[in-house]
Amino acid sequence: MAGENPKPIIEIENLKVHFKMREGVVKAVDGVNLSLMPGEVLGVVGESGSGKSVTVRTIMQLLPKIASIADGKVLFNDNGTTTDIAKLAKNSRDMRALRGGKIGMIFQEPMTALSPVHTIGHQVMTPILLHTGLSKREAEQRAKETLDMVRLPRIEEMMRSYPHQLSGGMRQRAMIATALACRPKVLIADEPTTALDVTTEAQILDLLKELKRELGMSIVFITHNFGVVADIADRVSVMYLGNVVETGTTEDIFYDPRHPYTRALLNSIPRLGAEKQPRLNTIPGMIPDPYRLPAGCVFNPRCSAATDQLCRTTYPGITRINDHRMARCHRVAEAVATESIAP
């Protein structure tokens, strides 16, 4: 799927986002490279503090005030034109046209994303009226279609309902409807199922997969749940402490992880129906304090493969394993080097 259309719709290059805190500068995102191909779901997975949410929020220019883009590009390719989102001002006309128009976003908490004082109908129609030239009547029609698209029941009634009148899963659907109202090219989903129960989560994941097929859009799906990412993503980027440590197809990541962090993490998750092990595998230590990052590779204090001096002193660069795989690890680089030398 990646090979046919070589131009990614979103390309993040060497993105650096810094947070100015009272205690000092936190490099929340430190040189991230990501790309999103048309029609694919890119899973971005990582633990807290990995910078996954900050990274994708830059696509929407939805960073808090204390954050600034220190370096890098966020390219949006659409119909042959390329826009560098990182260069756009937060509230410029171009940015507003992208946000909610070409790029939609859904959040973990629908109650904070939806306005409590407006009806669902109003909230789905607003972006349509804002971004398209449709008349009010046409916008209403489009809003109803969108609500139908996210499989909400009793559309007429739904148009007049307020968010608090809906259940958690329905609210999530209503929020997805507001994000999809303008038929965006890209949907950014920031942990949209984390607050939901498993049965509702399954409903929403299914819905997103169907919508992706119907609308042909691309999705960036952020989550900390490896099960969810395995279910929905075509490709996966694993993040740790402000950087992508490994990117590959979902198959690659889950059945042949190369980066020691990915391996260790996958190893520490209990699996349903697996042979019972007496103890769970763990990653020693804990996620370091962002103000005192370890020297060298940020994962080295917890890494079982970090043996040589290199890991403790030098920040690893990107190693391309093959066309669609990369990892940021000295040990992977060594392995790849020996592989290519061997016949």
Place this chain on the structure above:
Amino acid sequence: MTETTLNDMQDVETGTGREERVYQATPAQLMWWRFKRHKVAMLSGIILIAAYLIVALAEFVAPYDAFEANSRSTLQPPQAIHFFDEQGSFRGPFVYGFKRGRDPVTMRPIYVADTTKVIPINFFVRGQAYKFWGLFEGNLHLYGTTGPDRINLLGTDTLGRDMVSRLIHGGRISLSVGLIGVAVSFVLGITLGSISGYFGGITDNIVQRGMEFLRSIPTIPLWMGLAAALPITWDPLFVYFLVTLLLSLIGWTYVARTVRGRFLSIKNEDFVLAARFCGTSEAKIITRHMLPSMTSYIIAALTLAVPDMILGETALSFLGLGLRPPVVSWGVLLQDAQNLRTIAQAPWLLAPGAAIVIIVLAFNFLGDGLRDAADPYSK
């Protein structure tokens, strides 16, 4: 098995001295560190401490008492402090005396600075005798003049009384009204607020509705009625206490609301439930867990309640409903500035107004700073 547990040992370095100091910092320390970063609040705090010190030592700081009239210098404008005389030689701080004349048309006194008459400002001079806090005899003043000439840095009022002295003595009443009023509000607010928040249900309902009723009373007409009812023969100081009491009867609702809100939110914190599971008694849960989590909020709420009191007193006295001369307060002083003529001819009579603005702003900024620092654990 212990071994495996120890293998999991969290590898936290004991931390450098500085970090360890943060880790072991008491809540009060954390609050102080956080408050210190709030520069405006710090400045406000310093201004308020200075203001309260000045009014506490009013007899000493003020060069005269509040009533010493001088018919020779009515409505005299403020005097500028000079260091160099006309010839340019250094004379230390001094003011020029005034030559008093009269406008031939309006018969209004006109003052012209007399540059030949240098009145040096002396510090720690023996001057007018006073009874400090009505207890100790004294005659030492922070500044003043040694000769027969008087010094009126902020000018004089219609009776020739020194504005600086009146401002300081008036401040003693105005500023203490705030504190006493807040003390009463504190007792009422904490008691009713905690009852309301802790018991909830119908008790809460009654207290809440009562508070709403109190807040809905139009205060000015009520006070006008009460002021009319207060016998004129009553001691002015007694009236003063009544006024404060009245103010705090309305003012406590703000404190009560804060206390109740905190109680409701802390009641549902897991650590309170955990304490109950540890067999901690209800009384200890309140004193050890709930109240300490609230003190900082209460302090902030009280600080924000003081300016209301000060403004209330000023408004009442200004309208002639509260304190009456001879008691001086800023509101009483402002009564003198009630007509256009004085404002046009003697704008310095508005000095108490400026003092009120500064004090009220300082209290608000300080309260804001305290409120921000109140929860050092939030991010």
Place this chain on the structure above:
Amino acid sequence: MTDTSLAPDILMDVADLRKHFPITSGFFGRQTGAVRAVDGVSFQLRKGETLGLVGESGSGKSTVARLMLRAFPVTDGRISFRRRNGSVIDLAKASGPEMREVRDEVQMIFQDPYSSLNPRLRLLEIIGEPLINKGIAKSEIEDRVGELLKLVGLRPEFMSRYPHAFSGGQRQRIGIARALAVNPTFIAADEAVSALDVSVAAQVVNLLQDLQDQFGLTYLFITHDLSMVEHIANRIGVMYLGRLVEIADTRSLFDKPRHPYTEALLSSVPQPDPRANAAKKRIILKGEIPNAAKPPSGCVFHPRCPYATDLCKQVEPVLEALPSGNAVRCHRAAELDLAGVR
């Protein structure tokens, strides 16, 4: 009060437990209805086992744990608990002083590592709180707290620190140390690792298992994470809308669930295994968990159940014990052949 009919290997016997929270409205707080958070739950806890309690939000699983520790009064039912001295007490009816005594034997670990520790107290006062309540000498408390900190993998010298010095995983260890301070026999862990990152959660789960082996603790492990509960629990109870719909040993529950809701739950969990997810036929339930104040007629699961019949709409099934010792609350349990995860 004392009921000695508890089998020797049973630590706790919960029978027909109910908790109804009144819904009030109007100025005088008139009761207009009740949320039946827990509505007739019965199960037994064997000594030294881990019973998992799973269910979605609103299923009442947390309320069950809080009732077992008497966080609030029990509406109805019985909670027989065998004390360390052998006597049996009904926690549902225990008086204040009785309950205070029993608190040495039943403890809880909370979900939120932040709100469960009082930020204004040092670890010494947090972990040592039950000991302080007993009036034990300070030096003795210090020794004990140091010992407990070591036990949960923290350094004894941390006792003079405040909670803000610690990360989520470490705070959870502190919460565990507090629960252990009194030497309990039973610990309810309410979503104890749900708020933690994957790598940290594994560490805490391992710690809980080590402590169980070391002290012979009995756990009630409440979670919505089915993979985790499969790892840690010996037996699992599945809750739906205040009722226990199925209780079984872990193996049979995952191999061959007997209740349609269990089947749907198991099929809904996305696995860190893309091929398995693609191959799996997922049962997507219609709608969402109903309001506990207005439960549906008959079997409360019938509006969402793919196998519901007319009987299910009218008659509420009872929790029926199976020969294997497991139990299920479904009219069609015997005829249905439901899919597990293996």
